[in-house]
Amino acid sequence: MHKPTYEFLFGAFAFVIGAAVGSFLNVCIYRWPVDLSINRPRRSFCPNCKQPIPWQQNLPLISWIVLRGRCANCGAKISFRYFAVELVTALLFLAIWESFPWQVAIAYWVFVSFLIIGTFIDFEHFIIPDRVTIGGVIAGVAFSVAVPALMGTDSRLAAGVRSFLAAALGYVILWIVLEAGKIAFGRKRIRFEAPTPFTWAKRDDDADFVVGTEESLWSDYFAREKDRLLLICEEVRIDHQTYGNVTLDFRYDRVTAEGHVTMLDDVTHISGVARELVIPREAMGRGDLKFLAAIGAFLGWRAVLFSLFAGSLLGSIVGLITLVVGMDLIWRLAQLPGCFLARFSCGGTERCLVRNRLLPTLIRIPTPAHRLLYSCWLFENARVGVCAD
Numbered sequence: 001m002h003k004p005t006y007e008f009l010f011g012a013f014a015f016v017i018g019a020a021v022g023s024f025l026n027v028c029i030y031r032w033p034v035d036l037s038i039n040r041p042r043r044s045f046c047p048n049c050k051q052p053i054p055w056q057q058n059l060p061l062i063s064w065i066v067l068r069g070r071c072a073n074c075g076a077k078i079s080f081r082y083f084a085v086e087l088v089t090a091l092l093f094l095a096i097w098e099s100f101p102w103q104v105a106i107a108y109w110v111f112v113s114f115l116i117i118g119t120f121i122d123f124e125h126f127i128i129p130d131r132v133t134i135g136g137v138i139a140g141v142a143f144s145v146a147v148p149a150l151m152g153t154d155s156r157l158a159a160g161v162r163s164f165l166a167a168a169l170g171y172v173i174l175w176i177v178l179e180a181g182k183i184a185f186g187r188k189r190i191r192f193e194a195p196t197p198f199t200w201a202k203r204d205d206d207a208d209f210v211v212g213t214e215e216s217l218w219s220d221y222f223a224r225e226k227d228r229l230l231l232i233c234e235e236v237r238i239d240h241q242t243y244g245n246v247t248l249d250f251r252y253d254r255v256t257a258e259g260h261v262t263m264l265d266d267v268t269h270i271s272g273v274a275r276e277l278v279i280p281r282e283a284m285g286r287g288d289l290k291f292l293a294a295i296g297a298f299l300g301w302r303a304v305l306f307s308l309f310a311g312s313l314l315g316s317i318v319g320l321i322t323l324v325v326g327m328d329l330i331w332r333l334a335q336l337p338g339c340f341l342a343r344f345s346c347g348g349t350e351r352c353l354v355r356n357r358l359l360p361t362l363i364r365i366p367t368p369a370h371r372l373l374y375s376c377w378l379f380e381n382a383r384v385g386v387c388a389d
């Protein structure tokens, strides 16, 4: 066979593997955050009718197009995400295959798989499971030992050490940014001039939260699961329980008072007098720190800096444009916490692809979409202070 034919076949093979892996990543994205096993049920099922999907309707990319994004059994819409994940994975696998020697390419395949899972889970759930972040760090160090070229050396020991140090750098540098953010923007702590009465009253799935004359919906305060709202009170009544001088520590669905946790589902009315309110403004979670660590473990310390600075530069540009033009849509997009993650992923992906050679033409296709996603970071940092732990 001619050499070009060979190369074409290998490329096509990488693309097909990518699509198949993308199909598996979809399963992880769907099941990991809700703690479903990825082995059981073994076969994919329709999220709507729970009907197992036969293999011929589960071909990566093809099935989604043939069935026009609908379940063959119940006709429910199947999210475009499934198709997008398979396509992005396939394109990235191909681009990586074209750019690197095969050992390195395989390591990078694993790397972008972690990035894709993390990014899509964060978009939907505002969390990054440890399986992605810590798993990514472990995989990154292991691959660096197995393929020292990842860290630009011949020595396995040196590669392992470099990989580990780069992971630590990723974690620490972002931790510093986070702490600096707290100092620069202050905690969103509101001290009332005089003790102020408040009430919390359940209404349907939500609750009315009234402090002094300020009325708001409970759900407005919480963007993500780990958000906390603190209310420092002189006195409090939770249904029939009363407390004096207590700090109420709220999550979206529960409240802790003097070490005692009550689910808000079981509460109908909370009232009292407050001195101070601390609003949840956690822009970045610990997951982001660990995530940047994973990028470092696979790509080295330069990639950590690259991801951080490329993200912040683009983020500031978009932030400025938004402020000047006042585009509501971009503003909202910029507020998606998922952007944090996406920007690192893209920083990481680009770094991984740019590293030795020019980007193949192919990769230019997903890149603009990537950029848009991750271009928000400084902006979001600047937008909010960070609530104290």
Ligand SMILES: [Zn+2]
Residues within 6 Å of the ligand: 046, 047, 048, 049, 050, 051, 071, 072, 073, 074, 075, 076
């Ligand atoms: Zn169905």
